[in-house]
Amino acid sequence: MTVLGTAALALAGLALFVLGVALGHGAARRQREHAADSDGARALAQALHTAALAAAPLRAGLTPDTARKAARRLRPQLGTPALALTDDTAVLAWDGAADHHRAQLAQRLAQPPRTRAFPLSCDDAGCPVRWGVLVPLAADGDAPGALAVFAAAESGTLLRATEEAARRLSLELELAGLDRARASAHEAEVRALRAQISPHFVYNSLASIASFVRTDPERARELLQEFADFTRYSFRRDGDFTTLAEELRSIEQYLELARARFGRRLKVTLRIAPEVLPVTLPFLCLQPLVENALKHGLEETVERSNVTITAEDEGTEARVVIEDDGVGMEPERLRAILRGTAGPATGIGLSNVDRRLRQVYGDDHGLVIETGVGAGTKITLRVPKFRPGVQAPPP
Structure with a gap:
């Protein structure tokens, strides 16, 4: 075999090697991307599942007991030091630290219902709460309560997360209203049968x-x-x-x-x-x-x-x-x-x-x-x- 033929074979072998490496890197990249997509889908599914579990107690209506259960589940999801659920006049449940801010929160419930971000004054130097956001809950065209979330400093991310959580809670309250309406309608129909x-x-x-x-x-x-x-x-x-x-x-x-x-x-x-x-x-x-x-x-x-x-x-x-x-x-x-x-x-x-x-x-x-x-x-x-x-x- 000539020197030229040997060189040609060497170049062909090198080309195949480079192609194999490139293909290997491409396959590895696609595998990593697929794994990333799968991890993202799993994370999204887990987040939705967690949000549903946190809001589920409100399917029975907004009461001190259901508010306490929902707040206890929701606060770890949002990662905040304190979280509260209210009706339209009073704080129903407070989960986490700094519950001495209840009075300040209650005062804000007298204002027209809308999303509000506000600073908190506190004489306790070790208090982990210096800022809060209050988002009204909506059900059947009304605002039966609100979700309040507190943090050490102002956070746009936390504000958006609180609004999303409030929407989920509102959905459960809407469903609770439909359940009550359906139960009332059924009871009325059974009463009609009894009367007949x-x-x-x-x-x-x-x-x-x-x-x-x-x-x-x-x-x-x-x-x-x-x-x-x-x-x-x-x-x-x-x-x-x-x-x-x-x-x-x-x-x-x-x-x-x-x-x-x-x-x-x-x-x-x-x-x-x-x-x-x-x-x-x-x-x-x-x-x-x-x-x-x-x-x-x-x-x-x-x-x-x-x-x-x-x-x-x-x-x-x-x-x-x-x-x-x-x-x-x-x-x-x-x-x-x-x-x-x-x-x-x-x-x-x-x-x-x-x-x-x-x-x-x-x-x-x-x-x-x-x-x-x-x-x-x-x-x-x-x-x-x-x-x-x-x-x-x-x-």
Whole structure:
């Protein structure tokens, strides 16, 4: 091989070596950049998680207890010597040092709510607090309180961090307000259902019980117990949800009282799959539907009425069907009932149950009603076996 050929081979080898080094450095740089991006993403996720944990107690509202818990979690996150949460008139919680500045902070709450940075005067030479920032919390168009953060010196970074933290706290207060509004609306709907428990049903039940007092005292005692258990369940206060087993037990008590009045005119058939009995559903969800079946099956005709209640397992859902062979109704009247435009005393139970099912499980879980004049009525509802946040109280 010539000298020229040897040199060429040497140069080619050197070029390959340099290229390899360059490629190696490029790969290493990309790996470092990827690691930096991953570290940044993890740090951001951790910061968001920490902020959520700090603000979480305010989901229950702004009280001294929730403010204390939130302040204790939030101060280490912001890295300040002192932090306070207030309502619109007083300091609810102070976490950290220098709580002798409470009075100065309370004085500033009398001023219109807006972000304020201010110096603090103190005779204590060792006090770690010389500057503070006060950021109002916002909820439902109001300023129910404020977040105050203190430091040894003025800091624009701390000011921005405090504003971000206040926004997170405000979000939890907004959610707390929505929770209260939803709970109030649900309670109002349940009160409407309780009020709809027909006074005629109560009167007729007591009249039926009275009719057995002399002729069959034991039967009167059993019916009185059923009436007491039914009303106790219907007017209970604990929880928005119940189990299918408890709801069916209440319906059996209701039907037992109805049988005492209607006798042979009423025939009820129950087909219940045992595996769906633990399924959770909204409280007082089925009783209004059964009352509707009896009303259209018996109270508007003189013929015998058949009512069938079926509960079946359908994989991830429980399917409940309540069917009667009564007078039925026109489809337009049914639509008016579900819209809530059929009158204050008509169909409150149907529209109420339909609305609550849609609120809890979504629009695809509303009532499905098949009816026609003289064709009876068939009401079907499907309830998911599991839904986060839907839980019956312990028995």
